[in-house]
Amino acid sequence: MPATVPPKAAFIVCRDGDAVPPALTGAVAAIGNFDGVHRGHRSLIERTMQGDRPSAVVTFEPHPRLFFQPDKPHFCLTPEPVKLAILQRIGLDGVFIRRFDRALASLSAANFVDLLANELKLSGVVVGHDFHFGRGREGNPTVMAELCRERGLDCIVMPAIGEGGEPVSSSAIRTALEQGDVEKANRLLGYRWFVRAEVRHGDKRGRDLGYPTANMRLPDNCGLRHGIYAVRAATAKGVFDGVASFGRRPTFDNGAPLLETFLFDFSGDLYGQILDVEFLGFLRGEEKFESIEALIVQMDRDSVEAKRIIAADETPSMIG
Numbered sequence: 001m002p003a004t005v006p007p008k009a010a011f012i013v014c015r016d017g018d019a020v021p022p023a024l025t026g027a028v029a030a031i032g033n034f035d036g037v038h039r040g041h042r043s044l045i046e047r048t049m050q051g052d053r054p055s056a057v058v059t060f061e062p063h064p065r066l067f068f069q070p071d072k073p074h075f076c077l078t079p080e081p082v083k084l085a086i087l088q089r090i091g092l093d094g095v096f097i098r099r100f101d102r103a104l105a106s107l108s109a110a111n112f113v114d115l116l117a118n119e120l121k122l123s124g125v126v127v128g129h130d131f132h133f134g135r136g137r138e139g140n141p142t143v144m145a146e147l148c149r150e151r152g153l154d155c156i157v158m159p160a161i162g163e164g165g166e167p168v169s170s171s172a173i174r175t176a177l178e179q180g181d182v183e184k185a186n187r188l189l190g191y192r193w194f195v196r197a198e199v200r201h202g203d204k205r206g207r208d209l210g211y212p213t214a215n216m217r218l219p220d221n222c223g224l225r226h227g228i229y230a231v232r233a234a235t236a237k238g239v240f241d242g243v244a245s246f247g248r249r250p251t252f253d254n255g256a257p258l259l260e261t262f263l264f265d266f267s268g269d270l271y272g273q274i275l276d277v278e279f280l281g282f283l284r285g286e287e288k289f290e291s292i293e294a295l296i297v298q299m300d301r302d303s304v305e306a307k308r309i310i311a312a313d314e315t316p317s318m319i320g
Contacts, residue, residue, distance in 0.1 A: 012094030013084065020121045024094045027054035028124040028154065029116075032131065033170075034059050036077035037086045039190040040161040040168040044126045045090060047156055053123055054093040058116070059083070060100040067100050075174045075223030082196050085276075086318055096120050109134030113147040124154030131157075163188055180225035180282040191316045192232070194278035195222070195259065199270040202258070211299055213260035214270045216277070218246070226257065228283040230306035232317070233261055234276040239320040240266045243299075243306040244277065250288040251295055264307070276319040281309035 012024055030044035034057060037045075048055040065074050078086065080097075087095050098104060107115065112134050116122045125148060133139040139147070141157040148155035161168045168188050176185040177193065186192050197216035214233070218224070226247030233240055242263040248254045261277055283302050289295040 011088040011092065014094060014096045014120075016097070016099050020119075021094075024054050024056055024096075025121045026123040027056040027093065027121075028126065029056040029058045029096065029120070029122050030126040031058045031116075031133075032128065033063055034078075034083060034087075035063060035170045036173050036189055036193075037083060037090075038168055038170065038173060038188055039163070040128065042090070042190060043161050044128060044158050045087070045092065047126045047158060048124075049091065056092060056094045056096060056122075057087055058096045058098065058120065058122075058125075060098050060104070062100060064100050064105070067102075067105060073221050073223075075178070075221055076219065077170060077173060077177075077193070079196075079219065082194070085196075086191075089318055106135055109139030109143055110147055112139065113144065113151060113153070117151045117153055122153060124148075124156070126156045126158060129157060129159055174223060178223045178225055180227055180285070182229065182279045182282050186280075186315045191318045192278035192280060192313075194276050194319055196274060196276050197259070199273050199275055201271060202260070211262045213245075213262050214275060216259040216261070216275065218257065218259055222257075224279075225282070225285070227285045228302050229279050230281040230283060230309040230313075231261060232278050232280065232310065232319070233263055234319040235263070235266070235270060236273060237266070237268060239317075240264060241307065241310045242266075243283070243302050244279075245286070247286040250286060251292075262303075264303070278317060278319050280313045280315070281306070283309075 010023065012021055014020060014024060028048045028051060030048050034041045045057060061080050063074060063076060084095065116125060127141055127144055129141060131141055145155040166172065173185045173188050195218055197218055199214045199216055202215035224246055229244050231242050231244045233242055240263040242261050244259055244261040246257065246259045248257055283305050
């Protein structure tokens with residue numbers, strides 16, 4: 001996969017109600033939710049960047065599944081701030097964010113393409129081979145191409161991207177992370193999956209163990225398997241390798257899930273900082289230890305194994 005390019009001077013986020021700025025007028029836009037911004041998504045996005053027109057993405061928040069199934073938990077791979085950070089790093093000129101609500105869901109396929117042409121002032125669109133849109137999912141790539149032709153828009157339909165005989169999909173990535181298979185998830189993504197959250201005060205138990213940690217509360221719908229991981233984190237002082245525990249701390253309180261990250265070779269106060277923590281490998285599941293001494297011995301082993309995984313990993317990074 002091509003390496004990421006430095007962000008352009010101005011990355012524009014255009015939301016509902018915003019006037020389309022000149023820098024995005026006539027853009028070619030990839031359309032989709034793009035949860036994960038994985039390799040398949042990247043093939044669409046990179047296609048928008050091949051000409052001399054502005055390049056953009058049209059995406060939807062919240063995820064349509066949350067609108068149609070509000071009571072069903074949904075593991076979001078890239079919450080909006082993370083998704084925007086990735087799209088900017090890829091090198092797009094901007095993004096159009098449309099709120100997915102009843103009004104948008106009720107648009108016919110024809111009216112949706114009218115929105116693209118007249119409200120967003122696009123000159124062309126790029127969609128995937130399985131893209132559906134419009135009320136009741138009545139639109140498909142063939143319908144999109146015909147509606148675009150009638151309105152003078154270019155339309156490019158991209159084929160599926162596969163990995164090991166299976167399509168690259170957000171669902172496959174969610175499943176991999178739920179199983180702790182970080183390596184597979186990262187292969188499908190084309191970069192190291194990462195989370196973003198604020199460092200909060202904890203019980204400071206890690207200091208007594210010799211492993212002071214940065215504690216972060218991830219979204220309640222985070223489906224990542226509980227366990228121990230090799231990680232890297234971007235801080236105000238730079239990027240540091242580390243080892244992290246995500247889970248309920250069964251040896252101590254079995255409380256609400258937290259991401260607790262110990263950074264190698266780091267000293268300082270991280271409270272209140274927003275950290276990006278990327279995952280490189282799964283070490284083991286969460287365990288309850290019979291003694292603090294046994295836990296510390298295992299933590300020492302975890303640190304050695306995490307360093308080995310990090311040193312060997314060559315997956316591209318989206319942080320720092």
